[in-house]
Amino acid sequence: MAKKETKKRKRDSVTKESYLIHGMARTKKWDYSHHVVPPLSASVTYRLDTVERGNEGFEKFSQLHSQALKKSPTYLYDRLDEPTRSMLEDQLAFVEEGDVGFCFASGMAAISASICFDLEMGDEVLIHKTLYGCTYSLSTNWLPRYGIKVKYIDLTDPKSLNKYINPDVKVVYFETPANPTMDIIDMEAVAKIVEKENKKRKKKDRIKTIVDNTFATPRCQRPLNHGITMVVNSLTKNIGGFGTDMGGALVTSKEYENDIMLYRKDFGGVLGSKSAWPILVYGLSTLVDRGKKQEQTAMKIAKYLEAHPKIGNVSYPGLRSHPQFKIAKKQMVDFDGKFAPGGMIYFSLKDDKEAKANKLLNYIAENAYSITLAVSLGHIRTLIEKPGSLTHSMIPEEEQAEAKMAKSGIRMSIGLENADDILNDLDDALKKLR
């Protein structure tokens, strides 16, 4: 028992790479000392020693003193706090370099919580115009019903923010790289403009900046270090890594802890421990090695596509031809300080014919061995899809064009196969394309 907290204390002296493997192997969150792998806790409710002790726990929650609960946990009920999920949250907070982490049932549950937990009727949200289809749907179909105004703007020019900031604006939201076009947004530039505005505001009226870090993962960038208020991730993608479990995470500073805990408790979109466990045990511990291999292969494939006569535009942050290559180099940096452009590629065909892109993907679906036609991303398998018809099909055609999505736009998420096998599959499909 005396050893319980040693790993925690060592946290600051080991690399993130090793921490992701060992994590909080000894922690007050679980009273064991012999497990090598953290246990999967599967109890929805918890035995209370006395009514008074239980009441103390509930009081802490209702009085929003959840931090006290976290230090020496009084577990009451799964939706409030739970050991397996809580260990995952600690580890995510550490790699994203924030104070506190919260896990949700899906990426969308984390995203909706990050945007909504502090908004009121009449508030306004500014969103970069290129974004994940369901986040677009959330902000066009749902937020306006609750009296929240939404404006889509172009944050690749951060200064344009100055035109749109008004007293109602409370949230600036974006993805970088953006899904699917791989736009890179200068996080520091956005944070600086917002910070300047916030100096004029009372604490409760301050604008929060939120970054969806799903494409990059904390391996490639830590938005909180660039002055961003909150970072969200879909754990379903590269952090889970194997395509077996859904989940979402939000990491931020302590000042928002109580409100987010309360929001999650009452709206109820919490991550179950049985999904938290594989993400903690298999996903996080392999994130660095999976990411590095995906990135090496992505670079080869991006270069191959860039040189191919049938391919039009290739958008990969590792290519010098990427319009925001310099910003990518500045902010996409792995735990060792090396440029980390990630494993996602977006490209279009030279003549930008939609029917031709369909033909290419249908050929791949039927004939390729190492490339799978499927949505989602960040898996050990290479996945290919056409956002305009699939993940982003709910965005009207004019707005897709506005967001610089090509008619023949294809998104590729690189997996762990041998790069030559992926290249052979692509080459074969492109040769057959007429």
Ligand SMILES: *Cc1c(COP(=O)(O)O)cnc(C)c1O
């Ligand atoms: C998939 C995805 C989400 C949503 O995550 P779910 O876990 O499917 O809810 C959000 N943002 C981005 C960028 C995504 O790719």
